[in-house]
Amino acid sequence: MTVRVHLSSNLRGPTDGIADIKGSGTTVGALIDDLDHQYPGLGDTLRSGVSVVIDGLLIAHPQYHQLNDGVQVFFVPQSAGG
Amino acid sequence: MRYASPTTVAEAVDLLGSEPQARVYAGATDLIPQIRSGRPEPTVMVDLKHIARLCAIADSETSFTVGAAAPTADVCAHAGLVVAFPGLVEASSLIGSDQIQNRSSWGGNLANASPAADTPPSLVANHARVVIAGPGGERTVGVEEVAIGPGQTSMSPGEFIVEFELDRPPARTADAYLRMTPRTEMDIAVVGAAARVTLDAEGRVTEATITLGAVAPTVVRAADAETALVGNEPADDVLDRVEAAASAVADPIDDKRGTVAYRRKVAGVLARRAVVIAAQRAAEPQRGRGGQQ
Amino acid sequence: MSRVHVTCTINGDPVEFLCDGGQTLLDALRDEVGLTGAKEGCGTGDCGTCSVVMDGRLLCSCLVLAAEAEGSIVSTVEGMADGDDLHPLQQCFLEGAALQCGICTPGFLIAAKALLDRNPDPTETEVRYGLAGNLCRCTGYDKIVRSVMDAAKKINAGTGDHH
Amino acid sequence: MTITEPKPSYKYVGTRLVRPDGLEKVTGRARFAADLNIAGQLHAVVVRSPHAHARIVSIDTSAAEAMPGVKSVITGDDFPAVDSSHRQYDMCVNVIARDKVFYEGHAVAAVAAATLKQAQAAAAAVKVDYEVLPAVLTIDEALADNAPVLHSHMLTRGAEPPAEAASNVAAVTRFSGGNIEAGFAEADIVIEREFSTKPVHQGYIEPHACVADTGQDGYATIWCSSQGHFNVRSSTATLLGWETTRIKVMPAEIGGGFGGKTTIYLEPLAVALSSQAGRPVKMVMTRSEVFRATGPSPSTKIRVKLGAKKDGTLIAGDAYLVYSNGAYAGAGGMLGAMTVFESYNIANFGVEALDVVMNTARSAAYRAPAAPLTAFATETVLDEIAEKLGIEAMELRLKNAVTEGDLSTMGFPLARIGFVECLEAIRSHPHFNAPLAPNQGRGLAAGYWFNIGESSSATVNLNEDGTATVVTGSPDIGGSRASMALMAAEELGIDPHDIRPVVGDTEAVGFTDVTEGSRATFATGMAVVQACRNMVVELRGRAAKMMEVEVDDINWVDGHAVYVGNGDSASGSSGDSAAKESLSLAAIARKAKRTGGPLTATGSLEAHGAGPAFAVHLCDVEVDPGTGVVRIVRYTAAQDAGTAIHPSYVEGQIQGGVAQGVGWALNEEYIYAPDGVMENPGFLDYRVPVASDLPMIDAVIVEVPNPAHPYGVRGVGEAGIVPPIPAVANAIHSATGCRIRDLPMSPVRVLEAITAGGASANGS
Structure with missing residues (x-):
């Protein structure tokens, strides 16, 4: 299935600055594989130190997170805490 | 390391004379951390707190005698001292927490010879004398003669401070002490200022002693500020001169606690404020009889 | 090196222990006597977590030689409660959430008891200055100060009837 | 208390329960790390660098080893080599220096002896030959063209074009949105200011401490206080090159952390010393060591520029952040970039953040790491804009504050x-x-912090008397056990005083991440709720057996299994007739042996949606x-x-x-x-x-x-x-x-x- 993807601005190197793209996959991991085909190098960018926000939920380790039709996936840097 | 607790001055003198690595021990708020951090240990710690004379506080018609190891908590609780030397008592109360107040003493504060110590400026302002015991017997010197530099005193090996003597202040006389610290408590003076003034019946200053702490290797007496004050009422223009003179005499260093410029300026500010407080106190009706209520 | 033999009273019990001449009362309490309620936060008298009362005086036990305790009466946090009966300060600290991590709590309780023994009805300012020798990094002191004042009320009202 | 939405009525959640661990803490009986003493233990101290930057030419431990009471001496050579590409390289070489020391206080060796005094004396006898190097002590020095480079492997992450030469810049992070030039051009007022800050320490009152005991079987047990004992286990194992399962970590009470106890300093040294000596080893830092050798916050230089329209609408923001994380790479700058403009709607913005290194102690997390410093900059510039525009500071913030649906700096709707x-x-x-x-x-x-989720586990055990034990893997730094008891009480419907919340060791409860990112009550609380809900499913099943009814006819109400089905189905002859309509949790627990065995449930999750x-x-x-x-x-x-x-x-x-x-x-x-x-x-x-x-x-x-x-x-x-x-x-x-x-x-x-x-x- 195809989902809308938004990259936070620090992750847009491989897309030449494009923020909003589309990709497909039933999980976030599969989505990243697809995005890496479209934008070589984006896979590495999105696989380490990156979280996603889906339906308002921040998901820190999203690789196997299931994607439903029509969702938008926001890739954001991973936060930390004290 | 041995621990010894003599009960007389003579016994303490003997102990200190018998071993070169003996150390006097009272509050030891600095000594114990040094030992624990692995510094060489003294061979014997001579605890002076079991000598009654060193812990006693006594007063007479004319004077006070305060044991060198009397806890500052006791000084602050002594009604006679509180009335006669409110500034000196304030200075005493500022040494550390309640916990430290039960260990710190004028003797320790003076013998450590820290330029930032709180009580020496007030002790000097009140013309205190110290009795020092040692192998050669006892001698009495002005309190300003004890510390001669950071960590250095004029006392010989084997000597220790036994007690402080303070004359009862004359009528219409009072002192004050102020210090600047970043925190309200648990801190070391960045600048300290003590003032003692005597007023005449018209409110003019007849005698003044103004001293500064933490702005030079030892307590500094602000003679020009005293001169500016004597013969005058402590009005604004006079106080301006006091402030300027106190700033001018300060000779501080830059260090982790403050800068030269800051210490110099604040020395003047605190000296001025201390003079104002001392003069207000001196003018209180009950001071007419010279510190006795 | 021969050790110093000390006989004293701790929390009402006669205690004997051996210590080194340079050993602090804090280390002796913790390592020789087995009372670990007093903590070491700094070792320089700046944090108050090692507070004990010796012969009626509140002290930082990290700045006292153990040998000095000879013949003395020492009170630590372990002796504050009367059996299962908590001291009003302990009760108020619990109810008032005056502790978070709890490492400073023994020192605060001892210092607060010494404060109330000396000044049974302190103002907020007096409590704050009276406890200035005890550092707490968790609470911002608010609930500690309130709990001490609550305990003072309780004790003064006789509802916290306790030794 | 401001409650903005109708709140469900809770029976226990929201009440002020006396904390379950409180009694031990007000009586002095609670055991913190330094309170533990194990029979036969040695005392160990660390030999630390007196230099801020130096090459270790040689270390001679022979004199120390020959001293009375000394049982083991270790240096960096006693640990497996670690490559700079390793994920935990920085932690490893921070715990014990290898070829170089990077700050005054950096550990270079450790000595265990029968007494602390002996260990101190032996530590002083360890001879380290240093080649002193020029030290980099400020951000400006670190960024200077001719700066001494601390780490020859450090290529700036995120640099464009990719960095080819090593420098003191660990990473660069850039965020942007809208059109920053156009934004500032549209602004009626633009204010740009620079800020600088120094490292500060978390200042927890309990110094780091641990006891480690390595047995002859090669398994080690560590008692220590930390914000995460599972992390102590894995980090210690990494440093030693051990299998994680060779180590068990027992959590002591923790005397404050605030981020500073999310990483480790002593534990691998203690295990290695114990392993060598065949005795338990106790290590306790002095306060001076805590300050010199554990992680303070980063220091910073920050420049923030904000543009606003006359009516106070923020229209453009530009920020340049430099965070020094001390001796090794850190994430301060990136976290700063993520927080600097996060509280306000600013259509056009750009942020550039550098993470740099210098010769000061490696920084650790400190409560909302990085955010207080970006708030310092943004909130004071905002205050100045309000002043200059003649708008109340409060109104300016209300006008620009982010609300639900507004876009985060990172692009997603909040x-x-x-x-x-x-x-x-x-x-x-x-x-x-x-x-x-x-x-x-x-x-x-104003201030903002993300909060985080991460992994948590909880086990609920019902005891035969109807009380419950709730075991979690989150060290309790500020009263979280009380919160766990309240949530469990709410779920199970029993009095929170009948719940004993405990922090389990690494072998007693499922993996749980560090207590950080304000996550304990959030994420571990979720695991407790999940475990309790699983328990309720089990309890309903047991009650159905006891009542001889269908489980679907049982609801869990206020601590009771309540029969809500048609009365006919509950008319079995051998059932407990007194309990036809309702069975308390205690009643079910009492009969657990007969209805299927002990009542235990777990919850384990990766918490989303902090x-x-x-x-x-x-x-x-x-x-x-x-x-x-x-x-x-x-x-x-x-x-x-x-x-x-x-x-x-x-x-x-x-x-x-x-x-x-x-x-x-x-x-x-x-x-x-x-x-x-x-x-x-x-x-x-x-x-x-x-x-x-x-x-x-x-x-x-x-x-x-x-x-x-x-x-x-x-x-x-x-x-x-x-x-x-x-x-x-x-x-x-x-x-x-x-x-x-x-x-x-x-x-x-x-x-x-x-x-x-x-x-x-x-x-x-």
Whole structure:
């Protein structure tokens, strides 16, 4: 299935600055594989130190997170805490 | 390391004379951390707190005698001292927490010879004398003669401070002490200022002693500020001169606690404020009889 | 090196222990006597977590030689409660959430008891200055100060009837 | 308390339960790390570098080994080599130096002996030959063209084009949105300011301590206090090159952490020493070691530029952040970039953040890491914009505050948040319009923190008397056990006093991440709720057996299995007729043996949906114009807790954050001598606030529930430290007309600013 993807601005190197793209996959991991085909190098960018926000939920380790039709996936840097 | 607790001055003198690595021990708020951090240990710690004379506080018609190891908590609780030397008592109360107040003493504060110590400026302002015991017997010197530099005193090996003597202040006389610290408590003076003034019946200053702490290797007496004050009422223009003179005499260093410029300026500010407080106190009706209520 | 033999009273019990001449009362309490309620936060008298009362005086036990305790009466946090009966300060600290991590709590309780023994009805300012020798990094002191004042009320009202 | 949405009526959640671990703590019986003594233990001390930057030429331990009582001596050579590409390289070489030391206090060797004195003496006899190198001690020095490079492998991450030569810049992070040039062109007012801050320490009162015992079977047990014992286990194993399962970590009570105990320092040394000596080894840091050799916060240089329209609408923002993380790479700059503009809608923005290294102790997390410093910059520039535009500081913030659906700096729409509600809580507080005395001033500031989720596990065991034990893997730093008991009580429907919450060791409970990111009550709370809900499913099944009814006919109501089906199906002859309609949890627990065995349930999850927390603070100060001394005279702090599970400990977190923030604002700083030696490694000259430095701190709990948590919890541990620095700075400006942009705002600095007539070091 195809989902809308938004990259936070620090992750847009491989897309030449494009923020909003589309990709497909039933999980976030599969989505990243697809995005890496479209934008070589984006896979590495999105696989380490990156979280996603889906339906308002921040998901820190999203690789196997299931994607439903029509969702938008926001890739954001991973936060930390004290 | 041995621990010894003599009960007389003579016994303490003997102990200190018998071993070169003996150390006097009272509050030891600095000594114990040094030992624990692995510094060489003294061979014997001579605890002076079991000598009654060193812990006693006594007063007479004319004077006070305060044991060198009397806890500052006791000084602050002594009604006679509180009335006669409110500034000196304030200075005493500022040494550390309640916990430290039960260990710190004028003797320790003076013998450590820290330029930032709180009580020496007030002790000097009140013309205190110290009795020092040692192998050669006892001698009495002005309190300003004890510390001669950071960590250095004029006392010989084997000597220790036994007690402080303070004359009862004359009528219409009072002192004050102020210090600047970043925190309200648990801190070391960045600048300290003590003032003692005597007023005449018209409110003019007849005698003044103004001293500064933490702005030079030892307590500094602000003679020009005293001169500016004597013969005058402590009005604004006079106080301006006091402030300027106190700033001018300060000779501080830059260090982790403050800068030269800051210490110099604040020395003047605190000296001025201390003079104002001392003069207000001196003018209180009950001071007419010279510190006795 | 021969050790110093000390006989004293701790929390009402006669205690004997051996210590080194340079050993602090804090280390002796913790390592020789087995009372670990007093903590070491700094070792320089700046944090108050090692507070004990010796012969009626509140002290930082990290700045006292153990040998000095000879013949003395020492009170630590372990002796504050009367059996299962908590001291009003302990009760108020619990109810008032005056502790978070709890490492400073023994020192605060001892210092607060010494404060109330000396000044049974302190103002907020007096409590704050009276406890200035005890550092707490968790609470911002608010609930500690309130709990001490609550305990003072309780004790003064006789509802916290306790030794 | 401001409650913004109808709140479900809870029976226990939201009450002020006396904390279950409290009795042990007020009687002195609670065991913190240094309170543990194991029979036969040795005492160990660390040999530390006296130099800020040096190559280790050689280490001669022979004299130390020959000294009385010495049982083992270790150096970096006793640990497996670690490659700079290893994920935990920095942690490994920070715990014990290999070829170079990077800061004064860096561990180079450790000695275990029968007594502490013997160990100290032997440590002093370890001979280390250093080749002293020039030290880099400030951000400017680190960035200078000819700067000595600390790490020859450090290529700037995120650099474009990719870095080819090593430098002291670990990483660069850039964020942007809209069109920044166009934004500033549209602005009616633009203000740009520079800020600088020093490292500060978390200042937990309990120094790091541990006891380690390595058995002949090669398995080690560690007793220690930490914010995460599973992390102690894995990090120690990494350093030793061991299988994780060879190590068991027993959590002691922890005497404060605030981020500083999320990493390790002593444990691998203790295990290695114990392994060599065949005896348990105890290690306790001195306060001086804590200051010199554990992680302070980063120091920073920050430049923030904001543009606004006349009506106060923020239209453009530009930020340049440099965070020094001390000796090794860290994430301060990136976290700064993620927080600097996060509280406000700014259509056009750009952020560039550098993470740099220098020869000071490796920084560790400190409560909302990075955010207090970006808030210092943004909130004081905002204050200046408000002043210049003649708009109230509160109105300016309300006008630009982010709300649900607004876009984060990172591009996603924000979920339900409570920022505006916090602003309104302060605006309607009596403090807001209270009169001020001479030399007093009032400052307003806001703060934001993400909060995080991560992994948590919980086990609920029902005991035969009907009480429950709730085991979690989260060290309790501030009362979280009480919160766990309340949530479990709410779920199970039993009195929280009948629940014993405990922190389990690494072999007693499922994996649980570090207590950080304000996650314990949020994420571990979710695991507890999950475990309890699993338990309720089991309890309904057992009750169905006892009542001889279908499980679907049983509801769980207020601690009871209640039969809600058609009465006919419950008419079995052998059933417990007295319990036909309702069985208490205790009654079911009593019969557990006969209905299927012990009642145990677990919950384990990776918590998603940590809700961001906002805080808004109002601070009154009084400034002594003669000395520059600033005293805090009144303080009110509002914070969105989502739902306050235990209001007392939520208030406590807020109040504690305020106190730390005030200390950071006014007096706390690392002071280094020119050779990089820390000059103030003690509580006398590192000035954390004492009780008399602070007023009561009025904590106002705002509750805008987090939709992702079963009880609406947001983390509360960190956001409270974010606004105090700018709140104090803005209050000082209000009192004196001076804007101070360098921390700490010490008396020296304040008096300088007053004397200069309102101009601070970098202009006004």
